[in-house]
Amino acid sequence: MILVTNDDGINAKGLKSLVEVAAQFVNVIVVAPNEGQSGMAHAITVKTPIRVHKISYYDHITTYIITGTPVDCVKMAIDRLLPRKPDLLLAGVNHGGNASSSVMYSGTMGAVIEGCLNSIPAIGFSLLDYGKEADFSAVQHYARKIIKETLKNGIPVGVCLNVNVPSKPLGKIKGIKICRQNRGVWREEFEHRTDPAGNDYYWLTGTFENLEPLAEDTDEWALKNNYVSLVPVQFDQTAYQFMKKLQKWELK
Amino acid sequence: MILVTNDDGINAKGLKSLVEVAAQFVNVIVVAPNEGQSGMAHAITVKTPIRVHKISYYDHITTYIITGTPVDCVKMAIDRLLPRKPDLLLAGVNHGGNASSSVMYSGTMGAVIEGCLNSIPAIGFSLLDYGKEADFSAVQHYARKIIKETLKNGIPVGVCLNVNVPSKPLGKIKGIKICRQNRGVWREEFEHRTDPAGNDYYWLTGTFENLEPLAEDTDEWALKNNYVSLVPVQFDQTAYQFMKKLQKWELK
Numbered sequence: 001m002i003l004v005t006n007d008d009g010i011n012a013k014g015l016k017s018l019v020e021v022a023a024q025f026v027n028v029i030v031v032a033p034n035e036g037q038s039g040m041a042h043a044i045t046v047k048t049p050i051r052v053h054k055i056s057y058y059d060h061i062t063t064y065i066i067t068g069t070p071v072d073c074v075k076m077a078i079d080r081l082l083p084r085k086p087d088l089l090l091a092g093v094n095h096g097g098n099a100s101s102s103v104m105y106s107g108t109m110g111a112v113i114e115g116c117l118n119s120i121p122a123i124g125f126s127l128l129d130y131g132k133e134a135d136f137s138a139v140q141h142y143a144r145k146i147i148k149e150t151l152k153n154g155i156p157v158g159v160c161l162n163v164n165v166p167s168k169p170l171g172k173i174k175g176i177k178i179c180r181q182n183r184g185v186w187r188e189e190f191e192h193r194t195d196p197a198g199n200d201y202y203w204l205t206g207t208f209e210n211l212e213p214l215a216e217d218t219d220e221w222a223l224k225n226n227y228v229s230l231v232p233v234q235f236d237q238t239a240y241q242f243m244k245k246l247q248k249w250e251l252k
Numbered sequence: 253m254i255l256v257t258n259d260d261g262i263n264a265k266g267l268k269s270l271v272e273v274a275a276q277f278v279n280v281i282v283v284a285p286n287e288g289q290s291g292m293a294h295a296i297t298v299k300t301p302i303r304v305h306k307i308s309y310y311d312h313i314t315t316y317i318i319t320g321t322p323v324d325c326v327k328m329a330i331d332r333l334l335p336r337k338p339d340l341l342l343a344g345v346n347h348g349g350n351a352s353s354s355v356m357y358s359g360t361m362g363a364v365i366e367g368c369l370n371s372i373p374a375i376g377f378s379l380l381d382y383g384k385e386a387d388f389s390a391v392q393h394y395a396r397k398i399i400k401e402t403l404k405n406g407i408p409v410g411v412c413l414n415v416n417v418p419s420k421p422l423g424k425i426k427g428i429k430i431c432r433q434n435r436g437v438w439r440e441e442f443e444h445r446t447d448p449a450g451n452d453y454y455w456l457t458g459t460f461e462n463l464e465p466l467a468e469d470t471d472e473w474a475l476k477n478n479y480v481s482l483v484p485v486q487f488d489q490t491a492y493q494f495m496k497k498l499q500k501w502e503l504k
Binding site: 047071072119156185190230 | 288290291292293294295296297298299301302303304323324327328330331332353355356357362365369370371397398401405407408410411427428430432433435437440441442445451452453454455456463482483484485486487488489490491492494495497498499501502503504
């Protein structure tokens with residue numbers, strides 16, 4: 001059984017495109033947010049209660065919507081909705097890229113890492129196109145390959161996959177490249193406005209800035225050069241290489 | 253200059269206790285959420301605008317409150333509120349622990365990792381006591397030591413620190429232990445209720461479950477044995493050790 005979720009909400013075209021691919025393999029269950037949850041990262045809902053509705057949305061595919069975050073969807077699926085732990089968790093296809101440090105902010109990757117924490121093999125798919133009517137056929141092609149290999153080979157506990165696909169026709173994409181997460185950052189520019197009552201408010205906007213030379217082993221390079229980027233992601237964030245130096249600090 | 257933020261909001265006692273310690277070093281600026289933001293992880297506010305208010309709260313300390321997440325606070329501080337990049341970012345003191353995989357869900361650590369992404373040395377402090385009137389004197393003692401050493405030695409770009417303190421009097425704490433992040437998971441139990449109109453809803457609750465034998469080099473062990481845990485955290489989540497195996501998958 002494959003659990004499919006996303007962060008753009010139940011009505012996103014990207015979700016439908018991923019459900020179509022997943023259903024070619026085994027039984028699929030969809031548990032998705034009732035509305036868009038972009039930028040929710042690994043957030044969980046603790047201050048408000050969550051509501052769950054079973055809906056008829058896809059033919060022959062059990063589907064639930066939840067008034068919560070993508071991580072809530074995974075937790076609710078595991079605790080309440082699924083008859084057993086799924087064999088695979090898929091999230092996406094996200095409308096917009098989640099490469100480099102975007103993995104931190106992404107609700108799509110939040111769901112994937114939550115699956116990973118629960119020892120479920122998990123893959124996030126994102127297309128570098130924010131458009132509501134984006135063309136997901138190239139993602140579907142590569143998702144099929146990657147899902148097949150994941151079911152065949154497995155993923156070690158503690159690791160999950162982050163797949164990003166350039167916004168190009170299938171014929172223009174050169175293949176899949178296994179990469180590391182590029183070191184980059186979103187430079188924020190809060191756009192200032194004034195409401196009708198004369199009070200200030202701000203909208204969060206930003207542009208991505210690369211903080212290292214564009215190296216061939218990074219996801220940013222792969223995407224810029226028309227490859228699908230495949231980054232193995234782990235939830236252990238311990239900076240082991242810094243422990244020895246820390247031991248020398250005067251902390252007694 | 254030290255930027256101080258938190259996820260429990262401006263009125264939390266833990267924030268005050270951290271501001272007091274920080275002010276013993278250099279100039280402090282506080283940019284905190286106007287209300288509690290627990291469980292917000294690395295979430296950013298993209299669907300609603302953000303409002304900022306400068307308030308008189310602490311004597312001689314410039315303080316802003318924001319209608320957003322801890323990560324929004326850091327972004328807003330860097331983009332709009334601070335005269336220059338701060339020398340140090342401190343988040344907390346969180347009311348409740350953020351060891352093991354809680355680092356993923358924590359708004360406190362969200363702010364810290366956001367600082368880290370922006371090449372600012374950053375430390376998160378958490379006390380294993382959810383109480384509003386918890387005793388922060390032991391945290392203050394250890395925060396002073398760790399801040400002093402951080403300002404003296406620096407932290408490499410891409411690394412930040414996650415400090416958790418047991419809920420014990422200072423005399424009962426054995427010292428600081430440098431640890432790795434324990435592998436554990438929150439097992440959710442959604443508590444089911446029915447509203448006055450007869451509709452179902454759920455509250456997210458959970459209990460922490462250790463997924464590995466309690467090893468002496470983990471933060472969970474340290475905290476259970478009355479040590480302060482100090483885990484160096486990195487934002488690069490690439491699972492390098494899995495790349496070689498991935499290369500063997502049939503992805504052509």
